[in-house]
Amino acid sequence: MPLKSSTAFAFLLTFxxxxxKSLALQTSCNKDPYKQLNLILNxxxxxxxxxxxxxxxxxxxxxxxxxxxxxSINQSKGTWARVYLPREALDRNSKLPLLVFFHxxxxxxLSAASTIFHDFCFNMANDVVAVVxxxxxxxxxxxxxxxxxxxxxxxxxxxxxxxxxxxxxxxxNYVDFSSVFLVGSSAGGNIAYNAGLRVASGGDExxxxxxxxxxxxxxxxxxxxxxxxxxxxxxxxLALCSNDAMWKVSLPDGVDRDHEFCNPTVGNGPARVEMxxxxxxxxxxxxxxxxxxxxxxxxxxxxxQRKGVRVVGxxxxxxxxxxxxxxxxxxKELYRVIKTFIxxxxxxR
Ligand SMILES: *[C@@H]1O[C@H](CO)[C@@H](O)[C@H](O)[C@H]1NC(C)=O
Ligand SMILES: *[C@@H]1O[C@H](CO)[C@@H](O)[C@H](O)[C@H]1NC(C)=O
Ligand SMILES: *[C@@H]1O[C@H](CO)[C@@H](O)[C@H](O)[C@H]1NC(C)=O
Numbered sequence: 001m002p003l004k005s006s007t008a009f010a011f012l013l014t015f016x017x018x019x020x021k022s023l024a025l026q027t028s029c030n031k032d033p034y035k036q037l038n039l040i041l042n043x044x045x046x047x048x049x050x051x052x053x054x055x056x057x058x059x060x061x062x063x064x065x066x067x068x069x070x071x072s073i074n075q076s077k078g079t080w081a082r083v084y085l086p087r088e089a090l091d092r093n094s095k096l097p098l099l100v101f102f103h104x105x106x107x108x109x110l111s112a113a114s115t116i117f118h119d120f121c122f123n124m125a126n127d128v129v130a131v132v133x134x135x136x137x138x139x140x141x142x143x144x145x146x147x148x149x150x151x152x153x154x155x156x157x158x159x160x161x162x163x164x165x166x167x168x169x170x171x172x173n174y175v176d177f178s179s180v181f182l183v184g185s186s187a188g189g190n191i192a193y194n195a196g197l198r199v200a201s202g203g204d205e206x207x208x209x210x211x212x213x214x215x216x217x218x219x220x221x222x223x224x225x226x227x228x229x230x231x232x233x234x235x236x237x238l239a240l241c242s243n244d245a246m247w248k249v250s251l252p253d254g255v256d257r258d259h260e261f262c263n264p265t266v267g268n269g270p271a272r273v274e275m276x277x278x279x280x281x282x283x284x285x286x287x288x289x290x291x292x293x294x295x296x297x298x299x300x301x302x303x304x305q306r307k308g309v310r311v312v313g314x315x316x317x318x319x320x321x322x323x324x325x326x327x328x329x330x331x332k333e334l335y336r337v338i339k340t341f342i343x344x345x346x347x348x349r
Contacts, residue, residue: 029239029241030245033246033248034141034249036241036244037249038051047141049109053109053116054114055111056113056115056119065086066122067084067090068083068085070082071167071168074151077151079155080136081112081135081136082121082136083171084121084122084131086130090174095174095175095176096130096131096175097176097180097342098131098180098208099125099133099183099338100133100135100156100159100182100183101124101132102135102182102192102195103134104186104187104189106219106243106246106250107139108139108141112136116326117134117325120185120324120325120331123332128338131171131174131175133159133171135151135155137152140249141249141250144253145251146194146252148187148191149194153195153207155195157206157207159180159207160207161206177209178209179211179342181210181212182195182214183216183338184215184216185216185217186216186322187219188216189215189216189218189220190261192213192215193218194260194261200276201275211281211345212341213281213283213284214286215285217288217321218285218297220262220265220297222263226295228292228294228295228296229243229292229293231292232290232292235292235320237291237320237322238320238321260272265296265300273304276304277307281309281310282345283309283311284311284312284338285300285301287315288316288323290318290321291320291321294315298313301313
């Protein structure tokens, strides 16, 4: 085949594959959210999640740039934290910012031990030069919202009040408690947002003072579709069907997606944003053009701007939901953005 027509053939083939793929995804939108998400509801009421993604152990090896260990938060709930300490802190005995990290997974999947998040936190601790505490929280549908938000609040209490425990020496010795940030990617962004507002609205003395929020592609939703959700309905990394199914099995029974657990811009959302302004928190929201959730993230940034919140929106073209978990260069770029954000703040103290 001459070059020209073979190129045309390859192009056509790609085109048809794309169409076939999008049709398959469309027709695969299952009315049963458990089936849609490949969750098996056992007769005894428990849930099985087949194809569990790989997990990593924490490590204290002397050759590693970042040390990590697991610490229990509440045994009866199975919550714990994986804490990461850059070796630099040990060598220089310096105090570092604390990033309290909440992983993504639509409130339903994955763990602080998942290899993608272990690697993400390890590299974030190294590149940002911060202590990271990655929080294991309870998942839906066994534990619907606000369980994850409550576990996050309990984790913040644990960070502040449990420092005298022997095994918490990293938090005690190496954290600068005037520089605590709540960080979350995807559903973890919602957890950071809601947990932060919970401790702030109650004037919670048991929680550390929060300096800011870092929301990486937060997984907000709402009852009405946005332009990017419609345009990217078949985006394979976060198809609208899966997005819908995740909210269906993680929100409390009988509430819609304009509930405050899901949509930060309706109802009492604007009043909560005003509280962020009064608290003086800085907020970083990152997103990308290929993520169906982009328009909601931009809406939140605009609302914050109108309310006078010190917010930085960092949006890049292209990409997809969760890109930093699979593309090391994108992750590295994100760490740089986070580091710049944090340093801009410390110079303003
Ligand atoms: C519930 O059923 C599942 C699947 O049959 C099983 O793996 C699990 O151990 C059971 N759990 C309890 C608490 O009985
Ligand atoms: C770190 O130590 C663990 C055992 O404690 C070992 O399994 C692992 O391979 C070591 N990793 C490195 C990078 O040396
Ligand atoms: C742990 O969780 C249980 C169950 O929710 C709760 O009753 C208990 O107070 C928690 N323990 C601590 C130390 O927070």
